[in-house]
Structures are given as C-alpha cells and as structure tokens.
Amino acid sequence: MKVLGLLEKAGPDAVGAAEAADFAAWLAEPAQVAALGNMIGRDLVPAAGAARPGGPTLCSDRRSGAAALILGQIGQSGDAALGGLLAAAAEANARIVIWYLTELTAAHRATLDWLGRMTGQSLAVHVIEVEFWRVGENALAPRLSLAHSATPGAASPAPASTPAAPVA
Secondary structure (H helix, E strand, C coil), rough: CCCCCCCEEECHHHHCHHHHHHHHHCCCCCHHHHHHHHHHCCCCEEEEEECCCCCCCEEECCCCCCCCEEEECEECCCHHHHHHHHHHHHHHHEEEEEEEEEECCHHHHHHHHHHHHHHHCCCCEEEEEEEEEEEEECCCEEEEEEEECCCCCCCCCCCCCCCCCCCC
C-alpha cells in the first residue's frame, strides 16, 4: 500500500534566502517565463543573458515585441520593493511588468491601479501571488496565481479577501 501525505501550506517564513534565490532562478527558466506569459495573455521568452542572480529577468513578448520584466520577492509588497520594481522597469524600458510576491497590500494594489490609469496603454503591470505548499518534509512547491492586472481595459481579479456574492 502506498503511503499518502497531507498537503500543507507553508508560510513565507518557510522559504529561506537560498530557497528564494532558487525560486527566482527557477522563474527565469524559459518554461516558467512562458507559463507566466500565458497567465497574463502574452507570449514571453527570456532575452539572451536576461537572468541576473538576484536581479530582474528581462523578456520580450513575441507577438508585440514589447520588453518585459519579471521581478519579485518572497514576502508582502513593500514601498522599497515597488520603487525597485519601477526603477528596474524604467532601466529596461519595459512595457510589461510582472511582480511576484506572497501578498499584495491594498495600498500597493491602489498604487498600481493609479499607475495603470496614468500610463494608459503604455505600461501593463501584473502581480502574481505565490503560495508555497509541501507534503510532509518534502521540497516546497510553488502555486502561482494572477492576483492583479493594472492594465487599461483588463479586468483585475478581486482581492482574495473579497467574499463571494451570495447566490440568489
């Protein structure tokens, strides 16, 4: 008989600095870049020499040719991280930005909405929330979900804390 384990959610504190660096490198791999692109309706490929350890991953959208940037952290969104994200996007002249983190605060969601309104069609910012899961003491497994899209005309997913509407 096979032994089954219980799937358990691991908090961000379960992810140490080494695991966070491994996760960032894993997200920079072509298959994961393509999967992130699919989540936001883009055909992303890493740019040559795009991954810098600890830095952003530079990509391009094969359909539009637009430059894209993937950057994030394990933890809640913060002012310094958002500033760093915008600085890296400006340096790369990115028109598509993917910010991954474990929790997007309401204040940063509002900031991204404002940024989307102010930049019009010239900038698309997407937030991917990351949860980590494991079975027993096995390796962590990330679960990625689109948490927010600050793109004019795009429907942004509702915050996770918003209750579902009652069915009549």
